[in-house]
Amino acid sequence: TTHLVWFRNDLRVRDNPALSKACEDSDAVVLALFVETPNQWESHHMSPRQAQFIHDNLKHLQTELAKLNIPLLYECCNDFTETVSRVVDICKQHQVDSLFYNRQYEINEHKRDLQVKQELSPAVICQEFDGNLFVPPLSVHNKQGTMYKVFSPFQRAFIKFYMQREHPIYPKPSKRNHSCSDTPLPKPTYPTKPYEFFKAGETAARQKLEEYCDKFVEDYNKYRDFPSKNYTSQLSAYLTLGVLSVRQCFHHLSQKHPSFLKDRQNGAFAWFSELIWREFYHHLIVAHSYLCKHKPFIEWTDHIQWQNNTDHFEKWKSGQTGYPIVDAAMRQLNETGWMHNRLRMITASFLVKDLLIDWRWGERYFMSELTDGDFAANNGGWQWAASTGTDPVPYFRIFNPTTQGKRFDPEGFFIREWVPELKQVPSKFIHTPHQWAENTGKPLKYPNPIVIHNIARKKTLEAFEKAKK
Ligand code: FAD
Structure with a gap:
């Protein structure tokens, strides 16, 4: 056989x-x-x-x-x-x-x-x-037998479903009797590029998971939104390619924090929730296969008249928008192939809601740069930020990139790491460096904001409202 x-x-x-x-x-x-x-x-x-x-x-x-x-x-x-x-x-x-x-x-x-x-x-x-998931898609559903459209009830039903069953981890199989010979793998035909933050191999992935559950996960909900703190697991690329399974993540998490499901305010539970977001988006693409054809979940949002200014798009891609937190994030992506979740939300929102560029342009660009690029998570994240998906941010709630920067990188540690032109700008002005340049008369080799947020915001609201009619 x-x-x-x-x-x-x-x-x-x-x-x-x-x-x-x-x-x-x-x-x-x-x-x-x-x-x-x-x-x-x-x-x-x-x-x-x-x-x-x-x-x-x-x-x-x-x-x-x-x-x-x-x-x-x-x-x-x-x-x-x-x-x-x-x-x-x-x-x-x-x-x-x-x-x-x-x-x-x-x-x-x-x-x-x-x-x-x-x-x-x-x-x-x-x-x-x-x-590659916790449970088969569509096994968690509402009373009508269909997939949840909103995350929170999905999460509740998922946890109930998952905890009622045994989920043994398959051990490594034992050695076969027949000997084998391998030929070295050829170089890939597809273009390649070095990535950062991920050491290849299952052993490295498991060690990182164990260390994360040991030392960091407890404070996840305190620090996870601050990019300079580096408190997220950086396991995403392993999960995307299945070098690690989500069940292994759950298994290690519950070994280290056996009662994490009881106290839902702790970091371990918050981290588990993120794994459930991943599950949610994967189940969604099965329930609504048109999502794989780049269709929005909310139909009317397909009528939005995007501005699609290619010059703005290029500036967003290269981190030259004049908004420090957006530029730092895009440069991190371009240089390393990874971006912190809070920054994915900020940059996605900026592209869609400040530049009025079709979210699909951003979705594609992220895929072409991310080491962890995963269709379901990326599409879900983009549609969430663009207010076109299930459980989206309402379209009228628009992130202010300057305020987001002030909240999540207050001292500008992250910004200074990726935007060296702003190194000399004091923390008080790190999110509004042009104001500092104007006040002090000092030269600044950093672009002026390509749009004025308050004006851009109004235009976007109009475009959404027109499409909704
Ligand atoms: P942690 O915070 O440690 O989370 C643990 C794991 O949970 C992650 O590795 C990931 O597998 C999963 N996860 C966390 N947050 C989410 C989320 N919001 N949605 C789905 N799964 C999540 N994630 C990808 O894996 N691939 C993508 O291509 C991708 N594109 C995104 C695009 C946008 C616009 C947004 C807003 C989010 C995107 N995400 C994507 C989700 C999230 O940003 C990353 O999973 C996370 O930043 C990876 O870092 P981490 O491993 O340190 O995450």
């Missing part, structure tokens, strides 16, 4: 249901497969940093799998159509009896899997699992 495990966004050997199930029959020969799809990735705007992170994690995965006597086959196909026929060929070539994989829920990925299943049937059985 030959079993093939197709790895996609689950690059780990622990708590991997597809791998564990494929290894249950100790006599079966187990092979592993990864398929790079450069044209498809490009059409999904995948960042070169993410491609590099995938490659680095695959090297670790190959080493881990080799210890289990499981060889990793690496294929490069242009897109998902080519992938379908390549997977079918590989199954024939290796006389595979069963194909194992953890589900992906985005529309193109889902279609690809359906085609593979159809083409392989009945000779090869496809065994699918839900390895």
